[in-house]
Amino acid sequence: MAKAREQLIQTLEISQTDAEGPPAAARVVGLSKLFGKTSVLENISFEVAEGEVLVLLGASGSGKTTILRIIAGLEQPLNGKVILHGKDVTDLPARERGVGVIFQNYALFPKMSVEKNIGYGLRIRKRKRREIRETVDELVKLVQLEEHRKKYPSQLSGGQQQRVAIARTLAYKPEVLLFDEPFGALDTQTRSHLRREIRALLKKVKVPSIFITHDQEEALELGDRVAVLNQGHIEQIGSPYEIYSHPATEYVALFLGAANILEGVVRREWVEVGAAHLETSLDPAKFQQGDRVKIVFRPEDVVLSRRDLLLPGQQRIAPAVIEEIIFVGAYERIRLRLERDGAQSIMATRLKPETSGTRLHVGDRVVVAITSFTVLEPQKSTDDKK
Amino acid sequence: MRHVRGFDVMRPLSIGMLVFLMLPLVFLPLASIFIFGTSNGLDKFWAALTQPEAIFALELSMATSFWATVFNVVFGLFAAYVLSRYNFWGRNALIVTISLPTAIPTAVAGFALLLLWGPYGTLGRLLAPHGFQLMFTASAIILANIFVTFPLAFGVIKPVFDTMSHSLEEASATIGATRWQTFWHVTMPSLRGAIVSGALLTFARAVGEFGSTILVSGNLAGRTQTAPLYIFAKFNEGQIEAANAIAIVLALFSFLIFSVLFFARDWLDVD
Numbered sequence: 001m002a003k004a005r006e007q008l009i010q011t012l013e014i015s016q017t018d019a020e021g022p023p024a025a026a027r028v029v030g031l032s033k034l035f036g037k038t039s040v041l042e043n044i045s046f047e048v049a050e051g052e053v054l055v056l057l058g059a060s061g062s063g064k065t066t067i068l069r070i071i072a073g074l075e076q077p078l079n080g081k082v083i084l085h086g087k088d089v090t091d092l093p094a095r096e097r098g099v100g101v102i103f104q105n106y107a108l109f110p111k112m113s114v115e116k117n118i119g120y121g122l123r124i125r126k127r128k129r130r131e132i133r134e135t136v137d138e139l140v141k142l143v144q145l146e147e148h149r150k151k152y153p154s155q156l157s158g159g160q161q162q163r164v165a166i167a168r169t170l171a172y173k174p175e176v177l178l179f180d181e182p183f184g185a186l187d188t189q190t191r192s193h194l195r196r197e198i199r200a201l202l203k204k205v206k207v208p209s210i211f212i213t214h215d216q217e218e219a220l221e222l223g224d225r226v227a228v229l230n231q232g233h234i235e236q237i238g239s240p241y242e243i244y245s246h247p248a249t250e251y252v253a254l255f256l257g258a259a260n261i262l263e264g265v266v267r268r269e270w271v272e273v274g275a276a277h278l279e280t281s282l283d284p285a286k287f288q289q290g291d292r293v294k295i296v297f298r299p300e301d302v303v304l305s306r307r308d309l310l311l312p313g314q315q316r317i318a319p320a321v322i323e324e325i326i327f328v329g330a331y332e333r334i335r336l337r338l339e340r341d342g343a344q345s346i347m348a349t350r351l352k353p354e355t356s357g358t359r360l361h362v363g364d365r366v367v368v369a370i371t372s373f374t375v376l377e378p379q380k381s382t383d384d385k386k
Numbered sequence: 387m388r389h390v391r392g393f394d395v396m397r398p399l400s401i402g403m404l405v406f407l408m409l410p411l412v413f414l415p416l417a418s419i420f421i422f423g424t425s426n427g428l429d430k431f432w433a434a435l436t437q438p439e440a441i442f443a444l445e446l447s448m449a450t451s452f453w454a455t456v457f458n459v460v461f462g463l464f465a466a467y468v469l470s471r472y473n474f475w476g477r478n479a480l481i482v483t484i485s486l487p488t489a490i491p492t493a494v495a496g497f498a499l500l501l502l503w504g505p506y507g508t509l510g511r512l513l514a515p516h517g518f519q520l521m522f523t524a525s526a527i528i529l530a531n532i533f534v535t536f537p538l539a540f541g542v543i544k545p546v547f548d549t550m551s552h553s554l555e556e557a558s559a560t561i562g563a564t565r566w567q568t569f570w571h572v573t574m575p576s577l578r579g580a581i582v583s584g585a586l587l588t589f590a591r592a593v594g595e596f597g598s599t600i601l602v603s604g605n606l607a608g609r610t611q612t613a614p615l616y617i618f619a620k621f622n623e624g625q626i627e628a629a630n631a632i633a634i635v636l637a638l639f640s641f642l643i644f645s646v647l648f649f650a651r652d653w654l655d656v657d
Contacts, residue, residue, distance in 0.1 A: 072560050094559040107557035111575035121561045124571070172562060 023086030025050045025208035026071065026176040031080035033066055033232075040066050041232045044080070048176065051206040053199075057219040057255070058229030064212040067229075068178050071210065073097045084175045100169025100177045100207075104184050106161045108153035114140065114164050115149045121172035139167040143201070158186045159194050166198070170205060177202075177209040183218060195221055216256045220244060228252045245298075246374045253296040253376070260299065260346050262317075264375075266291040271375055274340045276317045278373065286377050297373040299333065302348035304366040306358065314369040320346060322364045334360065336368060419637055423630035434631035439607050443616035444635065450524055450612065451592035454531030455539075459585050462539030463577070470547035487536040492597030495533050499526070499602050522604035527612060530598040535591045539584030546580040583647055590643045593636065 027047035033040050041063045048054045056064040069075035071082050073094030081090045089097050108117050115136050116123075122132045140149045143163035153161055162182060169177060182198070183191045199222055202209055213219055219226045220240040227237040228251070236248040247253035250261060264273035266287045271278045273295060287293070303314050310316055320336040323345065332355050334348045346368060350360075360366065424431055434440065469481055487495065503510045503520040510521065520526055550573070558568040596614040603610040611619065613632050620629035 072556075074556055074560070094556070095562045095564065097560070098562070099560055101557065101560045103553045103557055105551065105553060107551065107553040109554060109558075109572055109575075111578075120558075120563075120571070124561070124563045124567045168561065 023083070024048060025052070025085060026210070027083045028067070028071065029081045029083065031067065031070060031077045031082075033063075033070065033075070033077050039232055041070075041077070044232075044234060046227055046234065046237055048208045048210060050208055052224045053202055053209045053211065053222055055219040055223035055226045056210060056212045056229055057214070057216060057223075057226050058212075059214055059255070061231070062229040063232040064214075064229050065180060068101075068180055068210065068212050071176070072099050072101050072178055074101075098172065098175045100166075100172075100174030102162065102165045102169065102177065102179045102182050104181045106153075106165040108161055108164055108168070110153055113150050113152055114145055114156070117153070117164055118167045118171055120168060125172065135171050139171055142170070142205075143167045159190055159197075162194065162198075166201065170207070174207060177207050179209060179211040181213055182211065183213070183215070191218070198222070220256070228255060230255075245372070247296055248377070250294060250296070250376060253374075258299050258347050260297050260302070261294050262344065264293055264295050266293055266375075271295060274318055274338075276315070278315050278317075278370075280373075280375060282375060287375070291378045293378050294376045295373045296376060297370045299347040299349040301370045301372050302346065303369045303371060304334070304336075304348055304350070304360065305369060306360075306364070306366055308367045310367075310369050314371055315373075317346075317368045317370060320366060320368045322360055322362050322366065325360065325362060331355075336366070338368065339365075416637060419630065419633050423627070423634045426627065430627060431631050431634070434628045435635065437628060439611070440616060440628065440632055442608050443611050443613045443632065446524065446527070446611070447593050447613040450527040450531055451589050451595075453528050454535060454592045455585050455589045457528075457532055458535055458588050459539045459581060461536075462541075462543050462584060463581070465540050466544040466547045470544055484540055485537040487533055488538075490534075492534050492595065493601065496530055496598030496601030499529055499533065499598065503529070503602075521602055522606070522610060524610060526602040527599055527610065530602045531592040531595055534595055534598055535588045538588045538591060539581075542584035542587065543577060543580045546577055550576055582650075586643050586647055590640055593639065 024047035027045075029045050031041050031044040044063075044067060046054065056067060058064045066075060070077050073082075073089070073092060073096075077090070081088055083089065084097065084099070109120065112120065118139050119132045119136045122135060136149075140146050143166060145160060145163055145167070148156060148160060153164065156164065166177075183194060186194065195218060211219075211222055213222075223240055225238060226240055226243050228235045228243060230251050236243050236252045238246075243252055244256050247256065247259070253259040253261065262273050264271040264278070266272075266282065266289055267277070268289060269279060269281070271280055271282075271293065278295065303310070305314075308316075308319075317338070319339045321339065322334055322336050324335040326333045326335075331349045331351050334350065336346045336348060338344050338346060348368070465480075465484060469477060469484075490498075500521060501507050503513075503526070505511070505514050505519065505521070507521075510519075513520070520529070554572050554576075555568050558572045559565075563571065594614060595612075596618070599612055600615055600618070603612065603615065605611055605615050605619065607616075607619065613636055617629045617632050617636075620626075620632075
């Protein structure tokens with residue numbers, strides 16, 4: 001309890017010193033929320049810079065939708081603040097916040113044409129008819145719906161409806177755009193196509209945006225930064241590269257695609273994993289000699305060598321036996337069992353040039369080495385939650 | 387199913403059976419109104435129809451039904467909004483109560499109103515000394531109409547509210563609309579079809595109301611006699627032609643309303 005308070009004070013202090021610089025486009029400070037007696041958000045803080053795209057990535061039930069709804073003003077937090085462009089909007093109703101929400105089902109008004117939908121925000125603001133027409137003209141062009149402007153939402157494809165939804169929010173120049181699982185209702189092909197389209201569009205209009213999604217690929221592709229949520233708290237926030245290559249917790253490592261996790265012990269200049277010594281430089285503030293730690297590496301970081309010949313930069317782990325090889329198109333996925341106590345299995349992937357170079361078969365004995373890995377801070381995730 | 391050289395015998399048989407059954411039950415009674423009413427020539431029919439008392443009865447029916455419809459549509463909208471947007475203790479009890487009047491015999495409904503508002507009624511007794519007499523006036527007819535058509539508009543509008551995505555209203559709010567703007571621009575257009583059909587149903591039902599009206603109106607010719615009461619009165623007096631003329635008008639009127647309901651369904655629900 002005392003520790004939690006200490007933490008809260010700490011974050012508040014940090015946020016105050018941060019506020020000295022130019023105000024972030026959007027920031028939330030210390031959000032928490034209960035549904036009944038269950039806590040769905042605990043002390044959530046982050047900010048989105050001008051023109052930046054932040055993705056909140058989490059499984060269902062991680063609280064990501066609640067965060068979005070709190071920022072939009074559709075839900076009230078128990079504690080914490082929502083600040084848009086330096087202004088505290090926590091107590092303002094949704095309609096006075098000037099945020100744009102792109103709902104999962106788009107929530108287009110079914111009895112209004114594309115034009116009417118896009119112009120709605122200006123019509124209810126009682127703008128001049130000429131101004132509304134000019135803005136609508138500009139926006140239908142921007143989202144490439146010129147020939148569909150007279151149509152009704154039910155006559156449009158999912159992707160087109162989504163573009164109308166975006167244009168409808170851009171019309172009133174929102175402080176921030178909030179996307180609620182925007183690709184959830186679409187098939188895989190349309191998804192990746194739309195993702196590129198929206199990314200290009202957002203770079204053009206430069207409105208700071210927050211996406212929520214449970215799809216890690218989507219998060220990595222769309223986000224300038226990604227925040228990984230787990231059961232109401234942020235596990236890690238960073239660039240797609242950071243969170244993928246240097247996950248801070250086991251949860252993040254596993255949530256962002258396949259990951260191998262091995263246990264080890266911290267030594268002076270290396271981590272001891274079984275018989276292997278993996279060289280690394282660790283922050284002495286976070287790690288002490290003798291700490292039991294976990295190391296994480298991706299299947300694509302694994303190198304398999306038949307003759308135990310390693311190149312510089314490859315660090316030997318242990319010999320292993322191939323248990324399964326699955327061909328999945330662009331690469332093959334290999335499951336191996338390490339020949340050491342615990343006999344843990346390891347996943348590796350090999351790209352085409354490699355697979356055609358050295359053929360491997362089930363039952364082959366190879367040496368497993370890795371090209372890069374991350375050492376997780378000891379017991380960090382469990383400590384934080386208490 | 388027996389097939390004779392690829393021909394389904396059941397098809398013409400069952401259709402024929404259906405029409406044959408409906409003949410004495412529906413088609414023939416309706417047809418006889420028209421056959422009988424026009425058998426003495428159209429000018430006789432016209433003369434019967436343009437009797438001042440007949441015209442008054444039709445006008446009174448239209449006017450009282452109109453006001454009952456206006457009230458019940460507005461009330462139905464409000465009730466549907468409250469009962470589908472908010473969940474509270476007693477919500478289901480309210481829904482059942484609103485729907486109850488359809489199940490109550492209309493004569494009982496009229497009688498109940500008399501017991502409340504009549505000169506010796508629970509409330510009427512208190513109001514009578516002040517010269518306020520609700521029963522045996524056009525207002526009494528409107529009250530009776532409201533009572534017996536109470537759940538009709540509500541019943542059509544509520545399901546539309548229930549299926550309407552709440553995110554439309556949330557979207558409108560985040561775009562910057564007030565509650566009233568959201569209701570007017572977003573919610574109402576989706577309800578248009580339900581409101582029109584609810585109104586037509588209510589009106590059609592109110593125009594035909596007899597059981598409760600005859601009790602609360604006093605059935606005073608030229609003052610509180612509605613079209614159905616006029617038919618009954620003229621029939622009792624043996625003026626079959628006078629009764630028949632009005633019957634034709636009412637029958638045509640309900641045809642009209644139900645054709646609108648039937649054929650305009652697509653228009654009413656354009657998405």
